[in-house]
Amino acid sequence: MNNALQNSLVDMIRISRAGLQDVKAILKLENNVWKENVTSIWDEAMAVRYGMVLKATHGKQIVGALIALRTWHGEDYICDLVVNPCFREHGIAHRLKKELERRIGKGRILTAVKPTNLAMLKINHDLGYRKIRTIRNFHRDGKPHILMEKRV
Numbered sequence: 001m002n003n004a005l006q007n008s009l010v011d012m013i014r015i016s017r018a019g020l021q022d023v024k025a026i027l028k029l030e031n032n033v034w035k036e037n038v039t040s041i042w043d044e045a046m047a048v049r050y051g052m053v054l055k056a057t058h059g060k061q062i063v064g065a066l067i068a069l070r071t072w073h074g075e076d077y078i079c080d081l082v083v084n085p086c087f088r089e090h091g092i093a094h095r096l097k098k099e100l101e102r103r104i105g106k107g108r109i110l111t112a113v114k115p116t117n118l119a120m121l122k123i124n125h126d127l128g129y130r131k132i133r134t135i136r137n138f139h140r141d142g143k144p145h146i147l148m149e150k151r152v
């Protein structure tokens, strides 16, 4: 694909809040990206209703999603962020995270990233997230995650 065509595709990406009608498509995108069933349709619907789920759309296709839940302490914890592999490296993840900040207005955002996820670490660094600490065995799979925060 040439650059002009690629740029016009990217210009067509819209970021907005997801609704219950988007739950199935977001779940499918997450499962495709992670190659496993990471959550259920019920959890996804609860997140849409009571948390903050943002979607990146290209026409009618959902090509990216950010799922954040409110903690008991009033923080917003990003539990997943996925972008369709065909649409990566065009700033969609940056845009989703910036939109979350805009919608929160004021507060504390938390996220956990594998130390091997260099793209995600780069994005968080660009957006001003700071490391809180490394948590061993974060998903009970023996692997560590870096817990990060941003105050907005």
Ligand SMILES: CC(C)(COP(=O)(O)OP(=O)(O)OC[C@H]1O[C@@H](n2cnc3c(N)ncnc32)[C@H](O)[C@@H]1OP(=O)(O)O)[C@@H](O)C(=O)NCCC(=O)NCCS
Binding pocket: 033, 080, 081, 082, 083, 084, 087, 088, 089, 090, 091, 092, 093, 094, 095, 112, 113, 114, 117, 118, 119, 120, 122, 123
């Ligand atoms: C991580 C992910 C969401 C990023 O989405 P994206 O839309 O491609 O991200 P962006 O385009 O906004 O930014 C990607 C940045 O990472 C950089 N990057 C990509 N691969 C990298 C690598 N191996 N090392 C360092 N930086 C890397 C890109 O150059 C880009 O930086 P730039 O804007 O300065 O050029 C996407 O790759 C994804 O869905 N991965 C699988 C799921 C995942 O890991 N989710 C995060 C869970 S915490």
